[in-house]
Amino acid sequence: MTQSNLQISILGSTGSVGVNTLNVIDENPAYKVFALTAHRNAQLLFEQCQKYRPKLAVLSEEAAPEFNALLHESNLDTKLLIGKAGLVEAASNATVDIVMAAIVGAAGLESTLAAASNGKRLLLANKESLVMTGDLLKQAARESGAEILPIDSEHNAIFQCLPQRSTSVHTGASAGVEKIVLTASGGPFLNTPIEQLESVTPEQACLHPKWSMGRKISVDSATMMNKGLEFIEACYLFDVEPSQVDVLIHPQSIVHSMVHYKDGSVLAQMANPDMRVPIAYGLAWPERIESGAAKLDLTAEEPLQFSKPDLSRFPCLRLGIEAARERGTAPAVLNAANEVAVEAFLQGEVGFAEIPSIIEAVRAQIPCEPAPSLAIIQELDQQARRLSKELILKDFCRGASA
Ligand code: NAD
Numbered sequence: 001m002t003q004s005n006l007q008i009s010i011l012g013s014t015g016s017v018g019v020n021t022l023n024v025i026d027e028n029p030a031y032k033v034f035a036l037t038a039h040r041n042a043q044l045l046f047e048q049c050q051k052y053r054p055k056l057a058v059l060s061e062e063a064a065p066e067f068n069a070l071l072h073e074s075n076l077d078t079k080l081l082i083g084k085a086g087l088v089e090a091a092s093n094a095t096v097d098i099v100m101a102a103i104v105g106a107a108g109l110e111s112t113l114a115a116a117s118n119g120k121r122l123l124l125a126n127k128e129s130l131v132m133t134g135d136l137l138k139q140a141a142r143e144s145g146a147e148i149l150p151i152d153s154e155h156n157a158i159f160q161c162l163p164q165r166s167t168s169v170h171t172g173a174s175a176g177v178e179k180i181v182l183t184a185s186g187g188p189f190l191n192t193p194i195e196q197l198e199s200v201t202p203e204q205a206c207l208h209p210k211w212s213m214g215r216k217i218s219v220d221s222a223t224m225m226n227k228g229l230e231f232i233e234a235c236y237l238f239d240v241e242p243s244q245v246d247v248l249i250h251p252q253s254i255v256h257s258m259v260h261y262k263d264g265s266v267l268a269q270m271a272n273p274d275m276r277v278p279i280a281y282g283l284a285w286p287e288r289i290e291s292g293a294a295k296l297d298l299t300a301e302e303p304l305q306f307s308k309p310d311l312s313r314f315p316c317l318r319l320g321i322e323a324a325r326e327r328g329t330a331p332a333v334l335n336a337a338n339e340v341a342v343e344a345f346l347q348g349e350v351g352f353a354e355i356p357s358i359i360e361a362v363r364a365q366i367p368c369e370p371a372p373s374l375a376i377i378q379e380l381d382q383q384a385r386r387l388s389k390e391l392i393l394k395d396f397c398r399g400a401s402a
């Protein structure tokens with residue numbers, strides 16, 4: 001892929017990863033923005049369109065009138081598309097070379113799959129879609145010749161530390177890889193007494209010590225479900241068994257992950273905790289471009305520490321590892337229950353400590369099927385969401401009778 005005038009669609013351009021992607025493009029104007037998409041934030045999407053002049057913009061239906069009114073007053077020739085069909089068009093249009101999949105949650109599934117099925121360079125931030133459909137997403141990429149480049153900082157680090165042969169099959173097993181180590185900051189509650197976790201607020205949970213991110217992934221980081229999802233993500237992306245993946249708490253968030261080789265060598269990737277670094281790497285691979293991130297000065301850092309996670313403090317991490325071991329439909333059910341439980345927590349409907357209990361109850365009631373098709377996954381996703389909501393109302397809702 002030559003690096004000039006590549007056309008990029010940024011799905012979720014108003015979010016934390018989306019805005020960081022536009023910041024990297026500011027540093028590298030040879031990349032051309034083809035499409036920008038958002039959910040409801042018509043005002044910010046319109047401002048982004050004024051600056052980057054994409055051919056397409058996509059919004060949810062309820063936000064379209066506001067955007068169209070702004071468009072009407074302007075001289076922009078951006079075309080507005082609506083909803084999932086619009087997202088799929090932004091991801092699969094023949095003009096597009098690179099798709100940044102930065103929608104949060106299962107809402108990104110169809111568009112992420114569309115990029116993988118249409119031979120794009122897929123910059124994969126939307127980890128939930130890989131967790132839900134891991135094998136199917138990889139198969140779609142293999143068949144179309146799409147390149148999947150992980151943007152999650154840990155997987156991007158691992159990708160940088162693996163032998164660079166191909167992007168569509170990130171094989172660890174045959175390359176002398178013994179083990180992959182995902183690092184985790186431990187989030188805002190690493191040292192909070194466990195009994196106080198009952199009463200933490202959404203604002204406290206979203207105050208991540210090292211990363212500034214969207215609210216859903218911030219809560220996932222506080223429960224460490226984020227690392228559970230990343231554990232599953234690593235197994236799919238790099239073709240490794242769960243027994244070959246370890247998690248280490250590393251509160252400084254400087255070492256983004258490591259690969260242990262047979263001969264005793266350990267390769268690690270380090271950088272300041274700034275998403276522009278993995279985004280720039282994904283955009284330019286196998287080249288390197290400016291990211292705009294501050295350069296790392298190890299002499300100015302606190303000592304780097306590493307320790308094993310306490311699974312009794314972080315039951316969501318245990319649940320993620322268990323789903324990775326079961327594989328099949330287990331990760332999709334885990335993901336759906338987590339999305340509903342986190343939203344209920346953010347809405348003040350359930351407590352922080354209830355999140356793993358809701359997920360565990362849903363997982364216990366929906367048996368894992370071994371070889372999922374997309375239709376089965378989508379059906380179980382919906383079933384798990386319905387069940388999570390019922391359980392929340394019946395057993396977990398604040399104020400519900402015991
Ligand atoms: P965010 O909440 O800041 O942004 C989400 C984006 O998705 C927004 O543009 C929003 O408009 C769009 N969106 C939300 N719901 C939608 C819907 N129903 N339909 C269409 N668009 C919708 O989230 P984020 O922190 O940028 O995270 C995005 C993804 O990247 C997540 O999957 C997250 O796990 C992953 N990720 C984020 C970071 C980070 O630093 N923020 C790091 C690693 C991975």
Ligand code: MG
Pocket residue numbers: 152153154230
């Ligand atoms: Mg991550």
